[in-house]
Amino acid sequence: MSIRSQILLAAGSVAAMLALAPAHAQDSIKIGLILPMTGGQASTGKQIDNAVKLYMQQNGDTVAGKKIEVILKDDGAVPDNTKRLAQELIVNEKVNFIAGFGVTPAALAAAPLATQAKIPEVVMAAGTSIITERSPYIVRTSFTLAQSCTIIGDWAAKNGIKKVATLTSDYAPGNDALNFFKQNFTAGGGEIVEEVKVPLQNPDFAPFLQRMKDSKPDAVFVFVPAGQGGNFMKQYAERGLDKAGIKVIGPGDVMDDDLLNGMGDAALGTVTAHLYSAAHPSAANKEFVAAYKKAFGQRPGFMAVGGYDGIRLIYEALKKTGGKTDGDALIAAMKGAKWESPRGPIMIDPETRDIVQNIYIRKVEKVDGELYNVEFATFEAVKDSGKTKK
Amino acid sequence: MTAASDVSSHAIARARWRPAEIAFWILALSCAFLFPSRYLIMTDILRLALFTLSLDLILGYAGIVSLGHAAFFGVGAYSAGLLALHGIINEPVIALVAAGLVAMVLGFLTSFLVIRGVDLTRLMVTLGIALLLEALAERFSNITGGTDGLQGIEMQPILGLFAFDMFGKTGFFYSLIVLFLLFLLARRIVNSPFGLSLRAIKNNPLRASAIGVPVNRRLIAIYTIAAFYAGIAGALFTQTTALASLDVFAFERSADLMLVLVIGGTGYLYGGLIGAVVFKMLQELFQTITPQYWLFWIGLVLVVMVLVGRERIHRWVLWVPNLVIRQLFGRKAVVAVPESDAP
Numbered sequence: 207m208s209i210r211s212q213i214l215l216a217a218g219s220v221a222a223m224l225a226l227a228p229a230h231a232q233d234s235i236k237i238g239l240i241l242p243m244t245g246g247q248a249s250t251g252k253q254i255d256n257a258v259k260l261y262m263q264q265n266g267d268t269v270a271g272k273k274i275e276v277i278l279k280d281d282g283a284v285p286d287n288t289k290r291l292a293q294e295l296i297v298n299e300k301v302n303f304i305a306g307f308g309v310t311p312a313a314l315a316a317a318p319l320a321t322q323a324k325i326p327e328v329v330m331a332a333g334t335s336i337i338t339e340r341s342p343y344i345v346r347t348s349f350t351l352a353q354s355c356t357i358i359g360d361w362a363a364k365n366g367i368k369k370v371a372t373l374t375s376d377y378a379p380g381n382d383a384l385n386f387f388k389q390n391f392t393a394g395g396g397e398i399v400e401e402v403k404v405p406l407q408n409p410d411f412a413p414f415l416q417r418m419k420d421s422k423p424d425a426v427f428v429f430v431p432a433g434q435g436g437n438f439m440k441q442y443a444e445r446g447l448d449k450a451g452i453k454v455i456g457p458g459d460v461m462d463d464d465l466l467n468g469m470g471d472a473a474l475g476t477v478t479a480h481l482y483s484a485a486h487p488s489a490a491n492k493e494f495v496a497a498y499k500k501a502f503g504q505r506p507g508f509m510a511v512g513g514y515d516g517i518r519l520i521y522e523a524l525k526k527t528g529g530k531t532d533g534d535a536l537i538a539a540m541k542g543a544k545w546e547s548p549r550g551p552i553m554i555d556p557e558t559r560d561i562v563q564n565i566y567i568r569k570v571e572k573v574d575g576e577l578y579n580v581e582f583a584t585f586e587a588v589k590d591s592g593k594t595k596k
Numbered sequence: 597m598t599a600a601s602d603v604s605s606h607a608i609a610r611a612r613w614r615p616a617e618i619a620f621w622i623l624a625l626s627c628a629f630l631f632p633s634r635y636l637i638m639t640d641i642l643r644l645a646l647f648t649l650s651l652d653l654i655l656g657y658a659g660i661v662s663l664g665h666a667a668f669f670g671v672g673a674y675s676a677g678l679l680a681l682h683g684i685i686n687e688p689v690i691a692l693v694a695a696g697l698v699a700m701v702l703g704f705l706t707s708f709l710v711i712r713g714v715d716l717t718r719l720m721v722t723l724g725i726a727l728l729l730e731a732l733a734e735r736f737s738n739i740t741g742g743t744d745g746l747q748g749i750e751m752q753p754i755l756g757l758f759a760f761d762m763f764g765k766t767g768f769f770y771s772l773i774v775l776f777l778l779f780l781l782a783r784r785i786v787n788s789p790f791g792l793s794l795r796a797i798k799n800n801p802l803r804a805s806a807i808g809v810p811v812n813r814r815l816i817a818i819y820t821i822a823a824f825y826a827g828i829a830g831a832l833f834t835q836t837t838a839l840a841s842l843d844v845f846a847f848e849r850s851a852d853l854m855l856v857l858v859i860g861g862t863g864y865l866y867g868g869l870i871g872a873v874v875f876k877m878l879q880e881l882f883q884t885i886t887p888q889y890w891l892f893w894i895g896l897v898l899v900v901m902v903l904v905g906r907e908r909i910h911r912w913v914l915w916v917p918n919l920v921i922r923q924l925f926g927r928k929a930v931v932a933v934p935e936s937d938a939p
Contacts, residue, residue, distance in 0.1 A: 243888045252888070280887040285745055286839045290636050297763055298633045311744050315839060322762050377743035405734055406743040
């Protein structure tokens with residue numbers, strides 16, 4: 207066999223590699239947007255990508271005289287991909303921001319790079335409290351699970367729910383959700399009767415749900431990442447938990463707006479605490495929802511809002527620095543930034559670089575024939591209580 | 597000439613280094629200087645190449661199919677990660693070998709299961725072993741970090757001299773050297789009488805045992821060696837990325853590996869290396885063009901590749917170079933399509 211021919215093949219491929227080497231544009235500001243566009247978390251990636259595009263359509267792609275260029279990369283929510291892509295974006299494309307990050311492990315994998323390169327890492331989705339502590343260059347525009355879980359814990363204890371079974375995904379955000387809920391719920395006099403952790407990848411909820419049904423709780427507390435909620439509710443109804451009078455409560459991830467309408471009537475009456483509902487009654491939100499629906503033909507979820515505010519934060523910071531891209535100056539500009547987002551008023555906490563926002567208690571109801579999370583109580587300016595350094 | 601000396605002279609002729617092979621490695625080394633901004637993707641290719649080399653050893657030479665080769669990759673990756681994380685072995689090279697040995701032990705133990713069946717059974721058994729390990733890693737998340745992965749791995753400098761840098765330069769040269777050394781070893785193995793006996797087994801196990809080749813022992817040996825190679829590839833992954841999470845065991849990793857080997861061709865060692873280059877370049881190309889739908893395009897290319905056939909693609913690729921060579925050096929010098937691919 208001829209090995210020479212193979213080598214020529216390889217040479218051809220190497221030439222292809224050359225062709226891929228990026229061309230460097232002058233005087234533009236580059237944002238490396240790393241999202242899961244394929245695989246189980248693809249819905250998160252798509253929402254954020256859409257929202258970023260929408261914001262740039264509405265507000266133009268020039269800030270402080272510089273052109274904004276977004277480079278989208280797909281990491282499939284696999285942390286080693288995230289790390290390699292972030293590294294390549296920083297080293298080869300010389301990006302001024304890295305942003306996105308669909309899941310916590312991905313955000314954590316990129317943290318040391320942000321520190322080393324001294325560029326802001328804008329987390330638009332991942333929701334574990336520790337993320338912002340991993341690098342002084344991390345800023346978050348999504349949420350933390352502590353924010354919504356402490357509130358739903360208090361609410362449940364005060365509203366006649368005595369016994370709760372929990373079902374959470376077995377990874378960092380799931381554990382955060384469980385711990386903060388438990389802490390506040392038991393402090394309020396509630397009791398956890400069953401605690402179940404399900405694997406993050408391709409979970410089958412059915413056997414767990416049977417166990418929950420048998421333990422006869424007043425409600426199940428559920429945290430699964432955005433995108434798995436639909437599957438959960440389907441199996442919840444199939445196993446007859448809704449008929450058994452067991453309510454679903456939790457942070458709003460399980461009732462994500464982009465899946466909610468497909469869940470059917472089993473979802474009616476579910477009470478969750480969360481940062482955003484597409485039914486949020488404000489002018490800013492109505493405008494946002496209408497524009498999003500028009501552009502992409504579907505309802506925006508909380509991930510889309512995280513992306514929308516994330517890109518806005520980058521714009522605001524650049525306006526403040528006058529287009530200067532020094533990482534420390536940008537982070538300083540981001541600290542304390544506040545505005546009226548579609549979700550309500552938000553601010554970047556100057557101390558933790560995490561988001562401060564309203565948390566709403568919502569109930570799933572039918573509005574004009576569609577299911578919506580209708581807000582009925584508001585907790586204003588909630589900070590993340592999950593930081594290890596107080 | 598007796599039959600024995602004929603066989604040995606043939607074997608020696610096969611084992612001789614060809615100019616083209618030397619050119620291949622010089623080319624690989626020169627990539628380091630040609631594309632200094634692409635170390636990370638090149639390191640990725642090297643790791644995949646080493647991993648594929650491992651599969652080629654069992655599939656291409658001994659005919660053992662496997663859909664669970666990620667098991668050894670993952671064990672190597674977690675071993676290297678845990679060794680570094682807990683400071684048990686700080687020196688990366690020693691840790692690399694240790695991680696390889698752990699995978700090797702696992703390979704030895706599971707080889708008894710694998711040699712029992714034929715192709716379909718083997719696919720199932722290897723797949724099952726990888727799934728088992730993945731589930732175990734998930735279950736013992738206090739050791740493995742579960743879905744979050746091992747956090748906070750910090751790699752010490754190689755041999756105490758070369759620190760891993762952000763641009764991946766050290767990682768690239770480290771991987772290249774490891775790949776080259778292990779390639780030399782693999783080359784030695786497949787051209788030895790042991791390697792030849794493996795080919796005999798692949799062609800016809802019954803006949804091989806009739807002429808006195810201890811079939812099962814040979815298969816156990818090569819499977820164990822391949823596990824060592826895969827373990828090293830996994831350890832390289834952890835050491836160069838400072839990460840290890842559940843997806844090191846993922847089925848996709850094993851399946852991709854099979855694809856890579858199919859693209860490159862089995863049974864001549866370079867198949868894995870070339871397949872890795874082609875596969876990663878395609879992936880990178882399509883991901884750059886369309887981050888959302890790249891899977892579609894890569895699937896399409898693979899289908900087309902198989903339909904058209906590798907030998908024809910080779911001929912197309914070689915058409916222009918051969919034209920030049922023919923003009924310069926005459927008809928005899930042209931580069932032929934590999935025999936194994938000729939229709």
